[in-house]
Amino acid sequence: MDAATLSSVLQGGIVLGALYALMATGLSLVWTTLGIFNFAHGAFIALGAYIAWQFSSVDAWGLPLFPAILLTLAVMFAVGALMYFLLVKPFERRADVVLISVITTLAASAILENGLLLIWGPRSKQIPSLGSGEVALGQISLATSEIILLALVLAILLGLGLFLRYARPGRIMRAVSQNREAAELLGLNVPLYFAIAFGLSAATAGLAGVFVGTIRFMNPEMGTEPLMKALIVVIFGGVARFSSPLYAAFIIGMLEAFSIYVLGLYWAPAVLFITMIVVLLLKPEGLFGNHQRTL
Amino acid sequence: MSDPALQVENLSGGYDPVQIFQDIDLVLHKGESIGIFGPNGHGKTTFLKTLSGLIDPWSGSIRFHGELMNRVGERGSRKWRNFNYDAVTRRRMDPKTVARAGLIHVQQGNLLFPELTVGETLSISSGAAKGREGWSLEQVRGLFPCVAERGDHKIRFLSGGERQMVSVAAGLLSAPRLLILDEPTLGLSPKIRQELCDAILTVRKTGMPIILIDQDVGFLEQIIDTLYLFDHGRISGRMTHAEMPDHDGLMALLFGEYH
Numbered sequence: 001m002d003a004a005t006l007s008s009v010l011q012g013g014i015v016l017g018a019l020y021a022l023m024a025t026g027l028s029l030v031w032t033t034l035g036i037f038n039f040a041h042g043a044f045i046a047l048g049a050y051i052a053w054q055f056s057s058v059d060a061w062g063l064p065l066f067p068a069i070l071l072t073l074a075v076m077f078a079v080g081a082l083m084y085f086l087l088v089k090p091f092e093r094r095a096d097v098v099l100i101s102v103i104t105t106l107a108a109s110a111i112l113e114n115g116l117l118l119i120w121g122p123r124s125k126q127i128p129s130l131g132s133g134e135v136a137l138g139q140i141s142l143a144t145s146e147i148i149l150l151a152l153v154l155a156i157l158l159g160l161g162l163f164l165r166y167a168r169p170g171r172i173m174r175a176v177s178q179n180r181e182a183a184e185l186l187g188l189n190v191p192l193y194f195a196i197a198f199g200l201s202a203a204t205a206g207l208a209g210v211f212v213g214t215i216r217f218m219n220p221e222m223g224t225e226p227l228m229k230a231l232i233v234v235i236f237g238g239v240a241r242f243s244s245p246l247y248a249a250f251i252i253g254m255l256e257a258f259s260i261y262v263l264g265l266y267w268a269p270a271v272l273f274i275t276m277i278v279v280l281l282l283k284p285e286g287l288f289g290n291h292q293r294t295l
Numbered sequence: 296m297s298d299p300a301l302q303v304e305n306l307s308g309g310y311d312p313v314q315i316f317q318d319i320d321l322v323l324h325k326g327e328s329i330g331i332f333g334p335n336g337h338g339k340t341t342f343l344k345t346l347s348g349l350i351d352p353w354s355g356s357i358r359f360h361g362e363l364m365n366r367v368g369e370r371g372s373r374k375w376r377n378f379n380y381d382a383v384t385r386r387r388m389d390p391k392t393v394a395r396a397g398l399i400h401v402q403q404g405n406l407l408f409p410e411l412t413v414g415e416t417l418s419i420s421s422g423a424a425k426g427r428e429g430w431s432l433e434q435v436r437g438l439f440p441c442v443a444e445r446g447d448h449k450i451r452f453l454s455g456g457e458r459q460m461v462s463v464a465a466g467l468l469s470a471p472r473l474l475i476l477d478e479p480t481l482g483l484s485p486k487i488r489q490e491l492c493d494a495i496l497t498v499r500k501t502g503m504p505i506i507l508i509d510q511d512v513g514f515l516e517q518i519i520d521t522l523y524l525f526d527h528g529r530i531s532g533r534m535t536h537a538e539m540p541d542h543d544g545l546m547a548l549l550f551g552e553y554h
Contacts, residue, residue: 177406187394187423
């Protein structure tokens, strides 16, 4: 493998890692806070992409890309919070809430994906690129759009991490995820913070969708495969800390990029699943996890 | 005595389908403190959890400063058993509303938030205060010096006594109008136990009404004005501070002379 090929594979791995980090963070945010798995996360990815397309495409409302992304984040946050009140809140006092929320989020996923098909039609769409041109660093050249994508992902994840650590609502979200009963006894509005967690999760999923939409053609099922990858990342990395899925995302991204190069496109998922199974056998709580499920 | 701060009438409850306590009548006047004494496993903690709204009461009413805290209704009075009422109806009682009214419950062996530091925990503990004048952070730190020293430590690394102190501190920051303490000295070493008792006594001296469950009769005697005996999910006796016997006398009241 020469230097140029290596750099291009590395570049691919980093971009994939960044996207998976964004998706997995949202997924693990809901899992650690509410203790449920959101199967509508993939549909959120697609919904975010379509909303951003509606805002930014010259065929639709034609806003500049970055304001369109901000508006998409706001809409996705609201959709996520609404989804919590529709899909989880009515059942949260039942003992089988985990199972019920599997059904409700799967149902929401189907409804959202078919809603996208109904509203925007089956024709493939693409969001304008984040940037054009390339930046040359010696022998290696990097696409500007990929640099912007990476910078945005890192900035958003850093911001989310700081929010959870230092902002009062973030701290309350962590408290609520660790001991709901104690939070209720302190008079904290637990459903509100669950809704915020769901909203943030949907916003990060939507943002991942926007980025995927700038790279590939969009269709309503575009979130299914990333959801699977995000799931692998969450299981592979564990959820003990906010940063656990981040490291795992970049490892999985790199692994995928290299296995695509070495073994071919169709073997890459097999490599990821085998790696996940091996990690589960050796360290069931995930590579960076511990036995606690907490933020 | 003045108007009751807390008035519990005919309260029954438990963990569906098992009833744990029944027909509890209890009145707590403003500025008064009461103790609840009884054997383990007879429903004291479940009763307190019902008072603070963590468990829906089955029947009866809870009034706090004249305000009804629960939606009155008999358990099982809803028709159509298979209909999911949780989806369309409110809970009979909401712990957030209760806490925001000023009824603050410090749970037994409270784990609080294991991954948050002491400082972070205290910073979010004023959620229930909602404009009421409560204890300030400085006052709480003065009351529990170890809480001030351990500000950067995660709760899970604290000892049981320190954890209990943080729990009480968090409760005080919530500007309580009534503090419920469920066995605060359980499992603590004598030294830590004494520190905690002194702090609770200091809180009591400010005129704070307290409902205290404890197995230490000496400690109860220092804090309370009225003692309720709790036996098999019912209140089996009520006595004023002056009428309170010693530990052996109380055990004899509950279990007979040859306990």
